[in-house]
Amino acid sequence: MKVACVIPAWNEEKHIRSVADKVKNLVDIVIVIDDCSRDRTSALAKEAGVFVLRHPINRGQGAALQTGSDYALKLGADIIVHFDADDQFAASEIADIIAPIKNGEADIVFGSRFLEKKSELPRLKKYLIWPLGRLVNRLFGVKTSDPQSGFRAYTKEVAQSFRIENNGMAHCSEILIKLSRGRWRIKEVPITVTYHEYGQKFSGGIRILKDLFIQKISQ
Amino acid sequence: MLQQAIALAFIAIFIWRLLIQKKKGQIGGNEFLFWLAFWSLGGLAIIFIRVLDKLLVSAGFSGSGINFLLYLAVISLFYFIFKLRLKISKLEKELTDLVRVITLKQ
Numbered sequence: 001m002k003v004a005c006v007i008p009a010w011n012e013e014k015h016i017r018s019v020a021d022k023v024k025n026l027v028d029i030v031i032v033i034d035d036c037s038r039d040r041t042s043a044l045a046k047e048a049g050v051f052v053l054r055h056p057i058n059r060g061q062g063a064a065l066q067t068g069s070d071y072a073l074k075l076g077a078d079i080i081v082h083f084d085a086d087d088q089f090a091a092s093e094i095a096d097i098i099a100p101i102k103n104g105e106a107d108i109v110f111g112s113r114f115l116e117k118k119s120e121l122p123r124l125k126k127y128l129i130w131p132l133g134r135l136v137n138r139l140f141g142v143k144t145s146d147p148q149s150g151f152r153a154y155t156k157e158v159a160q161s162f163r164i165e166n167n168g169m170a171h172c173s174e175i176l177i178k179l180s181r182g183r184w185r186i187k188e189v190p191i192t193v194t195y196h197e198y199g200q201k202f203s204g205g206i207r208i209l210k211d212l213f214i215q216k217i218s219q
Numbered sequence: 220m221l222q223q224a225i226a227l228a229f230i231a232i233f234i235w236r237l238l239i240q241k242k243k244g245q246i247g248g249n250e251f252l253f254w255l256a257f258w259s260l261g262g263l264a265i266i267f268i269r270v271l272d273k274l275l276v277s278a279g280f281s282g283s284g285i286n287f288l289l290y291l292a293v294i295s296l297f298y299f300i301f302k303l304r305l306k307i308s309k310l311e312k313e314l315t316d317l318v319r320v321i322t323l324k325q
Contacts, residue, residue, distance in 0.1 A: 033322075053322050063315045067322050074323070167315055 003098055004029040004077035006068030008061045009085035013039040020048035022091035023083060031071050032085070033064040041085075051075075062171025066164040073159055081153040088193050089151045096189050097153045106187035107158050108179050110144050111151030115190035122195065133173070136209065140177040144188055148172045151191050158184055170211035223265050230262045264288055 005027045009016050016032065024030045030050035034042040036058040045052045053071060055064065065082055072080045079101050083089055093111065100106040133147030150172060161182060166174045179186065234255065241251045264271055264284070271284030280287070 053325055055318050055322050057314070057318050059315045059318050063319070067319045070319065070323060165312065167311065 001078040001102060002029065002076055003027040003079045003081060003094075004031060004072035004075060005081040005083050005094065006065060006072055007032045007083050007085050008035060008064030008068060009033065009037065009041050009045065010035040010058065010061070010064075011037045011039050012041050012085040013037070013044055015087040016041050016085050017044040017048055019083070019085055019087050019091070020045050020050045023094065024048060024050055026091055026094045027081065029072065029075055029077060031068045031075075033068045033071075035059060035061070035064045060167030060171075061169065062164045062174070063167040065171065069159050069164075073156055078156050079153055080156065080159050082150060084150050088195060090192050090194075093151070093189075093191050094153075096191070097151060100187045100189065101153060101155055105185070107184040108154040108186045109152065110146060110149045110176070110186070110188050111191035112144065112146035112149060112188045113191060113193050114145040115188060133208075137173060137176060140173070140180070142173075142176045142180045144176060144180075144186070146188070147176075149176075149191075154179070154184075158182070166211050168207065168211050170208040173208060223268065226265045227262060230258050230265070234258050261288075 005023050007016075007019060007023070007030065009032055012019075020030055020032060030048075032041075032045040032050055032052045034045065034052060034054040036055045042052050042054050051071070053067065055067065068082075069080050079098055081094055081097060083091075083094070089111070097109050097111055100109050134145075137144070137147050148169075152175070158179065162175075162178045164171050164175060237246075237251065237254050237258070240246050246254075265288075268284045271287065275284060275287055
């Protein structure tokens with residue numbers, strides 16, 4: 001099975017080279033989508049010898065993931081992995097994420113920071129933001145333990161069955177909601193996350209809710 | 220009386236601007252008719268503000284006609300902001316689709 005790893009990147013010159021280097025030997029295809037960075041993200045990713053596509057206008061992480069998934073399908077990928085460019089995920093865990101698909105146990109696998117493995121999670125996120133996120137997801141029928149997991153893998157059939165329409169950070173919830181409503185076999189595997197920066201704040205959570213609402217009523 | 224005259228002068232300016240926009244082809248026929256009807260009704264409401272007062276009193280409202288127009292204006296503004304938000308959201312989506320097509324052609 002051909003495995004493609006899609007890495008959306010925006011102003012990630014600090015990490016993109018090392019992330020691409022770590023990932024490229026673990027999958028068949030690595031696609032970096034440079035979302036119109038103002039720094040050397042594209043150049044550094046190209047140096048790593050992976051596929052690099054560049055959005056001419058910044059469109060957000062969700063948009064970059066969809067572009068990358070489209071390109072992966074074009075290259076004949078059977079499994080698509082979504083991976084972050086900021087070096088917070090462990091490349092070695094890609095094997096864990098794709099294993100249930102390769103073994104025929106699942107169509108979609110989400111990485112979760114809340115299973116056996118212990119990640120160093122910021123307290124505000126752990127005790128307030130994510131429980132709230134989980135609660136909102138439950139309202140949409142999502143039962144996974146991690147409300148905002150960006151480390152995921154799915155088959156080409158799954159990729160062909162839906163589109164990521166939220167350009168911003170709401171895409172994580174959108175993917176969970178859309179895929180939970182499908183006929184797919186979903187599995188979660190534990191992952192480790194290393195935070196270099198705080199990342200999304202409480203205001204980001206509010207923006208996600210707003211984006212999901214706008215998307216819902218504009219359909 | 221002076222307040223009514225000022226309000227009517229503003230409406231006249233808006234209608235004049237609307238006619239210029241139509242002449243230059245900057246707005247479509249339906250949109251032109253909508254805004255013409257909107258401002259014309261606004262003008263009529265101001266001219267017959269006393270009649271509007273009486274109508275509201277007979278309908279059981281305690282406020283005056285001008286208050287009623289103000290409430291109506293606020294509701295309309297909320298509605299138009301909402302419509303604009305949806306329109307922007309649609310344009311954003313189309314822009315993303317276009318960016319994706321260009322990117323995948325690289």
